[in-house]
Amino acid sequence: MSMSGGRGGRERLVVIGGDAAGMSAASQARRMRGPDELEIVAFERGHFSSFSACGIPYWVGGDVPERDRLIARTPEEHRARDIDLRMRTEVTEIDVAGARVRARGVDSGDESWVSYDKLVIATGARPIRPDMPGADAPGVHGVQTLDDGQALLDSLAHTRGRRAVVVGAGYIGVEMAEALIHRGFQVTVVNRGKEPMSPLDPDMGRLVHRAMEGLGITMVNDAEVTKLLTGQDGRVRAVATEDAEYPADIVVFGIGVRPETALARAAGLPLGAHGGLLTDLAMRVRGHENIWAGGDCVEVLNLVSGQEQYVPLGTHANKHGQVIGSNAGGGYATFPGVVGTAVSKVCDLEIARTGLREKDAHRVGLQFETVTIESTSRAGYYPGASPMTVKMLAERRTGRLLGVQIVGREGAAKRVDIAAVALTAQMTVEQMTALDLGYAPPFSPVWDPVLVAARKATAKVRAR
């Protein structure tokens, strides 16, 4: 084990994790301070830097033709910007008192301590894989990394059978189900919840359910997977629940991720109720002046519920990195929190949510009214107008907007941004009824569906 040091007066920024949050932080810090002022060393244990995990389902489904399209910036590109990115190098310990990290070559096994003046923890997430028989059998896949995606594609290419089971019906589960349909598989989705797409309330998830059935996907709700059955060759052959068995040549797990915070925990850094690192508004780890954390390993403040939440999304990771890099580079920026916006699609059905679902609002003690309206994507008389369903939650008495869910065809998903901004500004649904939104027959009815929902919510709040 060696000890690197001797930096000739330059500060050293060490980054753990070479993906969205870590490399955004490194890049932004580099923009703020040149290599003569700040040395930047980044460690990534995998084979790839700065890739779009959100793009994996589209690569697996064939919409994105090749893996490398998902890589936003290669290690060489980072190095060309004077970022010393060390691939296949894992950090195995953070010594906070000594201001150093221990790094180990994944292939070589060589270890060394690297000291830091400033540290960024961007260790990401690890997929949840239930501890059950057969969970590691050949034919069972996750889709967290590009390596996972490649392994799945190889498996799809070599499997003779055509039956796939997806476990989980959140964003990844639903997107993977569609991807597997595109690859010519018969797909069954086994889901613990009452309806697919648990980021929505079940009444809205029901609309997604119908669309999935329309694609030929078999949807099994209210079902907990108990074990994976394997054949004599050791490969997976079925997924078992308490009630049934679903034959499977391929199984894909998409039941979510947890913050990868084992290193942080061992170092005594503060973790929240969801296991993620806790930071302040400048993305500094609480109580630590020179340590920042961001991306899928941190918890974020939900501005609507007022509580910390775990929201592992690339869009937040990029913003965290930007904020961390500005601060670590001697500037100033903050990440105030999220409102819980997410969008997805199944075939041409667009799915969007922001703010709180009914159960979120109950959990934090809010009383509220809900409305659900049907409208159209364009003026009713304009060709291509398609139905759109908008659900809206508003606080009782105050009328403050609490959440919006939208399911529909073209133009449904990004309409949720109207509500995302309104939530950030803490608008009431009555204030929303006066919003000056874009109107022309090809783009909206004269009352935008979000305004129709806001009007109905206003009437309901007023009536109580």
Added chain:
Amino acid sequence: MSMSGGRGGRERLVVIGGDAAGMSAASQARRMRGPDELEIVAFERGHFSSFSACGIPYWVGGDVPERDRLIARTPEEHRARDIDLRMRTEVTEIDVAGARVRARGVDSGDESWVSYDKLVIATGARPIRPDMPGADAPGVHGVQTLDDGQALLDSLAHTRGRRAVVVGAGYIGVEMAEALIHRGFQVTVVNRGKEPMSPLDPDMGRLVHRAMEGLGITMVNDAEVTKLLTGQDGRVRAVATEDAEYPADIVVFGIGVRPETALARAAGLPLGAHGGLLTDLAMRVRGHENIWAGGDCVEVLNLVSGQEQYVPLGTHANKHGQVIGSNAGGGYATFPGVVGTAVSKVCDLEIARTGLREKDAHRVGLQFETVTIESTSRAGYYPGASPMTVKMLAERRTGRLLGVQIVGREGAAKRVDIAAVALTAQMTVEQMTALDLGYAPPFSPVWDPVLVAARKATAKVRAR
């Protein structure tokens, strides 16, 4: 002349104008109060009620197959809701002191006075038609009413020539140019401004110019029409500017509208600098407790500039009607103002704006920074990602958002709603950089184009 009266204790609400604002007001008032409490009499001088003027270009272009699709509610449907809608009946005088209006049958010429307890003025707009030789010749058309649209369609069907000239390159001019291309005409657009689409700054209008040329439209900028030349048959044969003549078998004027406020002016009601009625926040005509006005005959407060503005758009007219009907029905609602949002399209190029253009900001004394960025509609690696240009204006020092213009393909237009809500909430561009907008590869790059613009604007404001 007769005098109607004797209402058995019921109040009478009189509405002048049977289109969006007037009939929305009547409908909402009826929802609030039944016919035993409130009598509603509405006068419309034309042949149609509650039609979508915004839809006329799409009807003329053939996207909307028939006229009646543009009628939201027929006179019979209004009457079935106990609204006494009198078609082809013109109000010729408002007697404010006597609380009565004089109505005249357009066809019969019969006149009578009708008294009111509450009055709604929704007289709409009249198209600007320059006072020049040939302006009334056969073959010269406007597109304000359904009758105008029908006359134009008849003219298109019977004209042997295939050359059309559109005068004006605002929303209507550009939409009509495309409609005429769809009908197989060679189209020249003669435009007074430097670039088409004057609701945008010229640098953004330039992008629309290119798209119009791509459709085969001949665009003539910086050109003022001086006269229309007619042939021996009296029909229009060319449009003349100072420099040139443009042969024309059909001429369509789309150079905007003015508030139709002759009645209001004669009655001594308050008008603003743009000739529109001035109202308070409840849409009451200033100084008049029992008179409301809304739609294309009023001026509205621009919440960004702090000044009254004339914005004749159906979306505002419907909101005005809603607010007026609530108040006239004994409830309470307000219309706080507009931020100047508008969207349109030329072929598949979407065009959007909100807030102030550079010249608007100059006019009201604001100092500002501008940025223009290029991004894409979807993640760069996702199929169908197309370029999008976003221009953003932010106030110097404070960084307050002042305006956004967007030109691009799918998803460009309604993205402006993000900025419309942010303007309403008086956000700074730096606050906007933290907005939790929907992200998934089919819908947006990981940094939404609006966020990219906000980041660049933030950097520019900070640097000054």
